[in-house]
């Protein structure tokens with residue numbers, strides 16, 4: 001019913017992923033497997049809603065009516081069993097703008113924020129540009145269990161620095177972990193006991209394959225936990241260019257302060273972005289289910305090819321469509337790895353060092369492209385690294 005194999009030419013559409021290849025990789029003809037968007041069109045249900053709104057033709061000042069909040073509420077209740085109240089939802093133009101504003105407006109004592117690298121690199125900038133210092137609580141890697149949160153180090157860093165915030169990434173980009181209930185609860189308790197404000201970026205939460213995703217604030221087990229959850233349908237429905245996101249903030253005082261900081265700075269979401277969110281959350285679920293099935297096939301295909309490449313190891317993406325590949329076993333220096341990737345295999349994976357501590361010699365592979373294109377790029381990679 002939905003065709004994820006159909007390849008749409010995205011070049012010359014000002015696509016960051018496709019049209020910045022030369023600038024970023026000095027290789028204009030590589031298969032771009034970096035920026036986290038998908039190469040297929042959004043759900044037909046979303047396209048239809050947008051067409052109808054465009055037909056209307058008037059795009060004057062718009063507010064986010066109650067139906068959009070209801071769409072978010074229903075999505076959470078249906079998919080995650082979390083009953084959120086309408087007033088907890090604050091619409092934004094992006095998850096990252098929301099994070100920047102939260103950091104700027106809610107910093108209070110030490111002007112320090114914890115992050116857990118290797119992690120989505122704009123977190124570093126969000127902290128620094130907001131006038132705070134980055135404190136790192138790196139993930140641990142264990143041969144049999146993969147990437148884990150380092151609770152002992154977290155407690156030690158909190159004791160030493162008393163940070164104002166922890167920026168939590170759940171599921172974790174780039175390592176692909178979907179944190180277990182027990183891990184979520186531990187994080188919440190440690191932060192609560194030490195008055196560290198949790199900002200939980202859950203933008204990849206709809207991409208889980210075998211495990212169940214649990215929003216951190218719902219795992220906290222309290223009526224209105226002081227957590228800022230940031231989310232968006234932008235990854236789930238591949239509408240990042242439409243710029244719509246939201247915060248969910250159950251605690252009244254915290255929400256009031258956050259909302260105050262938006263006034264006059266965060267533009268109201270536009271009519272097209274709201275229309276897309278409404279249609280996606282109300283009528284797009286079957287498309288999402290089909291997309292997840294397709295991605296499972298891509299993960300399997302990628303895993304099989306990568307298993308044959310000497311010295312390259314893939315972390316299992318429990319969540320997100322990103323695969324974190326460890327090239328350290330090749331014994332090659334990064335310059336040589338990148339020369340082979342970009343100039344010989346013509347595979348545009350994202351360098352792990354961008355993601356901070358622990359990222360060196362890792363490369364992030366975006367699986368959200370046609371299977372045929374993905375397999376071709378990975379086969380070229382296998383040939384060059386074998």
Ligand SMILES: Cc1ncc(COP(=O)(O)O)c(C=O)c1O
Pocket residue numbers: 036093094095096097120169173201203204232234240244245
């Ligand atoms: C973890 C994470 N947070 C936020 C974003 C970007 O969100 P937005 O475009 O809504 O600012 C991304 C995009 O790749 C991401 O991976």
